[in-house]
Amino acid sequence: MAFKSILTILTDPAAAASQIEGAIALARREDAHLDVLCIGVDRTQTGYYYAGATAILTQEAYNQAKEEASAAEAAVRARLDREDIRWAVDTAVAQIGALGGPVAMLARFSDLVVLGKPYGKAGGAAAEAILEAALFEGHAPVLVLPEGFSGAEFGKRIVLAWNQSDEALMAARAALPLLKAAKEVDITIIDPPAHGPERSDPGGMLSQYLARHGVQAEVSVLAKTLPRTSEVIQRHTRDENADLVVMGAYGHSRFREAILGGATRNMLEMAEVPVFLAHCAAGARRPGSGPPPPLRHRRAAAVRPPDPRP
Known part of the structure; x- marks a missing residue:
């Protein structure tokens, strides 16, 4: 098996600059196709506003997240246009609690997901949620790049x-x-x-x-x-x-x-x-290495047949 389909996911192209460079270098090194998903994060927390304000604030937050995703897409396309690798860029808008949907959809059909460090200056709740969604819902291996990393010279x-x-x-x-x-x-x-x-x-x-x-x-x-x-x-x-x-x-x-x-x-x-x-x-998991599966069917209680004698 080789890494022929590589995915990277970002919410802020400026903060993820080294992540993008690392993903590009790895895609070139592996002769792989690079998919980039730009996510606009809707940080609305429904239920924290007075009655009547939720709909307005939700729409405003969605519009802002959509603009952020479009801006990130434009920046990534401008960067990838200079490269000779195979690539594609897509966008999505999601709340932090729903990031698993768009992330898992692409991660499930990728050989490797390249992400930045979820903790530290460039990290945050969204970065951590994306990492966990790729691992647990996308069932994909993840390569986490440290801050300031660039190039494909690793793995020797x-x-x-x-x-x-x-x-x-x-x-x-x-x-x-x-x-x-x-x-x-x-x-x-x-x-x-x-x-x-x-x-x-x-x-x-x-x-x-x-x-x-x-x-x-x-x-x-x-x-x-x-x-x-x-x-x-x-x-x-x-x-x-x-x-x-x-x-x-x-x-x-x-x-x-x-x-x-x-x-x-x-x-x-x-x-x-x-x-x-x-x-x-x-x-x-190996048999016996984890908790037992839930009991779906129970055996019916034994019933003694009636006595045929009068």
């Missing part, structure tokens, strides 16, 4: 975070085009369980799987010497001079990570290099 040295989870396995499979093109791949394992299925050979089966695809990988088993797993990964990334991290996304619930933190959120908050994320859909 890759840190592949491995914890035996479905999400990590999905990320490894989805990132195969990047892993095969890399010069070095480091399978990074932090504090593997002493009684886990890979206790005798941590990362061995994944290394064998990748080798059959032509990926030469090494395994690093690290102790969790810092409070957060993400901090250990970041330090190891710097030590290895890696320029890309591949990892599973949201092994815990999004609500838990938003409130208590988690490896995915923490990595995205302090990402210094591009981060490749993939999430495992509920239907694609």
